[in-house]
Amino acid sequence: MDAAIACFRKRGFHQATMAEICAEAGISAGALYRYFASKAEIIGAIAEDSRGESDEAFLRAAEEHGIIEAMCLACRGFMQKFADGDGSLIADIFAEAIRDDSVSTPLRATDAQSVKVFTKAMKAAQERGEVDPSLDAEMTVNTLFAALEGIGLRRAFLRDTDPDAALLQFRALAERYLSPRHE
Amino acid sequence: MDAAIACFRKRGFHQATMAEICAEAGISAGALYRYFASKAEIIGAIAEDSRGESDEAFLRAAEEHGIIEAMCLACRGFMQKFADGDGSLIADIFAEAIRDDSVSTPLRATDAQSVKVFTKAMKAAQERGEVDPSLDAEMTVNTLFAALEGIGLRRAFLRDTDPDAALLQFRALAERYLSPRHE
DNA sequence: ACCTGAACACCGTTCAAGT
């Protein structure tokens, strides 16, 4: 069933119709509503499972190549979605999540989990002297997440979704933001 | 007529109906379509005139209090929109602009104008030694815009739209990002 | 010329009827 969700990728959340999703999934409208209470709930389900799976991979990368490289890895995966044309879908998810608590609540839980994992890696990097220890680890992670999301959305808006350019942009920001002061 | 546009503020782009907008504006559906070719065009018009007017105020602030303070001023104005509950509307605008060229083209023109103004102020700040001169001024401005937008959206998503907290977050990022290296 | 508003096409959701 979740495979039918791929409809949104092609047409966007508000453009895709329930009829199309039903056709793609090979089920009737009534059956679809047996699995999801509404269209908004479907977008919540999509957003949720496109997140979080990569957390272990991130932790390994953070240990091996440092937190900046690991964040760049996460950045690359995220930017690829914009390059694939999913930018407006991501913006739709934001809009629905901001508007509708029943969409945002499960997403916030997944997000909080990611923040936790990244914060742990951030603290480790601070102890190694890789990152300025005077930074608040959790706020720093939140800020970098926000910057990542902002860069992706803004580049999609400006019609320049080249992931390499986005990566360079993010890396330049992250390096300066995180580097210890005084040399 | 643009006053009727306030409907979106209350209900969001996809939630507000043309009938509501007509009622608020005191005109009929046919008359509304005389001024705007579609609903998407209305959101384009809203987004456009909520931008750009403050550019001169920004330039004055940049000269008087430095670029970081001036950017924080812009940040405050932007964050206030999220605190006012316009977050999902802003996300809708992003989604429509990413999806629809006829929405994004006028917005990109307005945006390019702002980037130009901020870039000029950034270069002046670099000459004053306030900002690291090795940074590319235009990319830096773009990155800070992206971060600003990202912070606003993310905070709205996390249900913490306190403008003061957002400002602190943005300022911490901007100061470290822009400060000259080696002390 | 410009506006009105009924009509049209379409979409998310429901529910009586089937299996």
Added chain:
DNA sequence: ACCTGAACACCGTTCAAGT
């Protein structure tokens, strides 16, 4: 028990008829 799909309520857009 579960599914079907016609029906419902609603919304963006149009256009023949009015002024």
